[in-house]
Amino acid sequence: MRIVLIGPPGAGKGTQCRRLSAQLDVPHLSTGEMLRATKSNPELGPIVSGFIDDGNLAPDELVMRILTDRLQEDDCAAGYLLDGFPRTVAQAQMLDEYLSAKEQHLDAVLELDVDREVLIRRLLDRAQKENRADDTEQTIHHRLRVFFDVTAPVLDYYREKGLLRKVDGEQSLDQVFESLVRALGEIH
Ligand code: AP5
Ligand code: MG
Secondary structure, eight states: OEEEEEOSTTSSHHHHHHHHHHHHTOOEEEHHHHHHHGGGSTTHHHHHHHHHTTTOOOOHHHHHHHHHHHHTSGGGTTOEEEESOOOSHHHHHHHHHHHHHTTOOOOEEEEEEOOHHHHHHHHHHHHHHSOOTTOSHHHHHHHHHHIIIIIHHHHHHHHHTTOEEEEETTSOHHHHHHHHHHHHHTOO
16 A cells, blocks of 8 residues: 655654554655655765754655655565655655556545644654754744645645545544544545
8 A cells, every 4th residue: 555644743644654554564654754864974964954954845856866766675565654755746746757657556645634732732742852953943833834835735636636534633642543544444
């Protein structure tokens, strides 16, 4: 199964993808984690940090290149879960072109819906425990703005294709997981 999980910063994409990946036995591919991993690369690192540490999107072509390199690996043959990609309509179109060249398609796009106040609270909580450069109050607000301005149109893109399933991401971890599994069960 090829599945996209989409939702604003703090919606629970990473948390739920880790569980779904075990349940469905497909890899969890987070473009955010891939980009953070390039920080140790002497050439790419400073360029990528310049975007992500301030909460701005990395360029579409760069993200697409990093992702498609990963998609070529054997463990992606039976499917994958995309976390944080696509984030622009251009990325969604590039993914469609990539898939149709392989005569493949997405099975579902799952939207995690969470209120802004809850997102801010979760990310500020996470900032106490983890050390992500973009989990400062100012950058959290900026990331949310980027999501609603630039990524929200991707939801319309998939809704028009009949692929979008919306799940209430404010439930408990277990309830969100169950809702996602149920939404996937409704796919034909
Ligand atoms: P990315 O790493 O994708 O970050 P994000 O979208 O900002 O989302 P987060 O990882 O912060 O949140 P999440 O939804 O994974 O939630 P989590 O499960 O951690 O991207 C980072 C940056 O990389 C971007 O800003 C951009 O610069 C760049 N980038 C990435 N992809 C890109 C792309 N395609 N194009 C261009 N640039 C790109 O949960 C959050 C917290 O809430 C956790 O502490 C968790 O324990 C808690 N929590 C989760 N679920 C629940 C629940 N149900 N109840 C209570 N608490 C919960
Ligand atoms: Mg994440």
